[in-house]
Amino acid sequence: TVAMLLLERGAAMDAPGEAGHTPLHFAAYQGHREVAALLVARGAAVGATEQDGATPLHIVAKKGHIAVATVLAPHGAAVGATMQGGSTPLHIAAMAGHDAVAAVLVARGAAVDVAAQDGRTPL
Structure with missing residues (x-):
């Protein structure tokens, strides 16, 4: 995959972009399970936050990307992480x-x- 090629060539897997989005945030936004799994397997920070405090798990909760949620949740993604306003991924979902x-x-x-x-x- 392109992600694998970039990582093999030394791409910074946790480098934040605009508004603090990491490659794992982008994988979460797009629902790319395979890319998320690759990043997590390579040690990507599953708890990285955007400027508003959203983690990749907040993003999959908003977008409904269950396949990515099942990658992040067992690999240390904090289900109780709060973003600005105190919302957890469960609030968002x-x-x-x-x-x-x-x-x-x-x-x-x-x-x-x-x-x-x-x-x-959340209820």
């Missing part, structure tokens, strides 16, 4: 109606009753 992603997060221990700064809980 619930608001977006992505039940399958929410189920993965709950199975990995996401708190179902934690409130964001505005008082909203």
Whole structure:
């Protein structure tokens, strides 16, 4: 793959771009499971945050990319990570109606009753 070629040629796998997006954030946005798995296997920072505090797991929760969620969750992605406003990935998945992603997060221990700064809980 192109990602493999770039990594083999020394591309910085955690280099942040505009707004703090890392290659893993981009893989999460696009739902590229294979690229996400490659990056995670090579040691990419699964907890890297964008300027608003969003991790790749927040992104897959918003986009509903269940295949990428199943790559990130067991490899150290913090299901309780909060972004600006205090939203966790479970808040985001619930608001977006992505039940399958929410189920993965709950199975990995996401708190179902934690409130964001505005008082909203995932439920």
